Amino acid sequence: MVDRREILKLAGAAALAAALPAPALAQSKGRGQVVVIGGGFAGASCARALKRFDPRLAVTLVEAERVFTACPFSNGVIVGLRSMADQRFGYQGLAQDGIALRFAAATAVDPQARRVTLADGGILGYDRLVVAPGIDLRWDALPGYTEEAAQRMPHAWKAGEQTLLLQRQLAAMEDGGVVVIAAPANPFRCPPGPYERASLIAWYLKTHKPRSKLLILDAKDAFSKQRLFQGAWTELYPDLIEWVPLSQGGKVTSVDAASLTLVTDFATHKAAVANVIPPQQAGRVAQRAGVADRSGWCPIEPVSFQSTLQPGIHVIGDAAIAGAMPKSAFAANAQAKACAAAIAGLLAGRPLEEPRLINTCYSLVAPDYGISIAGVYHPAGGQLIDVEGAGGISPLEAPRSVRQQEAQYADGWFKTITAEVFG
């Protein structure tokens, strides 16, 4: 039974709702408009999570490509362990969730008018905008490394044609050749990625072209999971991989695509196959929206992932400066869900809770040999920092059964995350 006091309370709530200004009322009835730019692990995850956390939100995903090609596991494609088809995902699942899809590039963002302009002439208004453009390669950062040069010296750091180009070059290389990988300084997409790639190429060379060598020219002196990688290289590929750190002249200062040479301060290296991973920055829509700073990346406020440069715009994934969190697909997915929860809360007028985020990155050093790094993160002092005492890498000493298990978990991770994001 309901008493008179409760009736009055309920009637009061209804009257209050009626008295709210129009935009707020519109939002409370579920007409909050959220536009997400970028359909990768960050953007697609965020669009789906927004719809799940508040089905009344109108969510539009803006993405130039109709098919997404995943970077994680694409090192397996390069060495023939996987098919490119295993890396490709469509957006039908998102459409079935009620997300509006716009397959066009975003050419302009007006943060004051809260409006996105598309290459096809379309204009989308928003209450909240999520910018998740991933990375752009910097064609101005390494002398000689232009888009044209990348056709001879592939970066393969955005999966797709570049991945297949590197695969073909390796397959065509004669036994006894030198494969050179140029690794960039921090920050860049997928910190363990160049070293997983080196490992799997070493596996391929050992298996198919055993007289060949692999040289890593590195613009830094330390890298992710370094002791695990180096331990595995000694065990699996003795004398095959040479890593030249920054302090020993590893930084590539220029390249010449025509002669396949890479120049450092100390030496000139001639490659049979050259994989140049250049410096990177946030995808260009971040610049257009005014959310990237002079570093080329996007500073954010770590509870809501809102840009510190433009109100109403949130940045997630590789483009964001996410403190201790690496630029990984796992991190992008975790950030996307935390950001979606924050946006749903903001639009519903709820106070925001501090998120706790996780990252786990697996790398394969051989098809049946996996290693991992994990972290747990929380906001502190305006940044996402490591939760002390948590995270870290796989044990340095472990039986092969543990490495096999981690390789299986890596495979499970890829299936699980791609099903959640695109399935």
Next chain:
Amino acid sequence: MEPVKAALAVVVLLVLAGGDAAASGPPPPPGATACSGCHAATAGIVTPVPRLVGRKPADLVAALQDFKAGRRPATVMDRIAKGFSDAEIAAIAVWYGEQRPERRR
């Protein structure tokens, strides 16, 4: 139905339709949504990683506490469980207990 009760029913419906109750359940507690990067929330995925959705909260709490204390063999969960307080672990366990696997068409 008495007029007062009928009017009340309308008011209740209006308030519910406009309020948070129309959203799908309470917001997930901090950290909970990150788990489904590895622990499948969708049906039909073949993976050696166990599912969390629909599990008994007490079982999840016990497993996470054992990982955190290093009492249970682990590859990565020992490193992750150490990042969560007892209260956070309990909240995540309760939330997963209430979730159901998503069926994708």
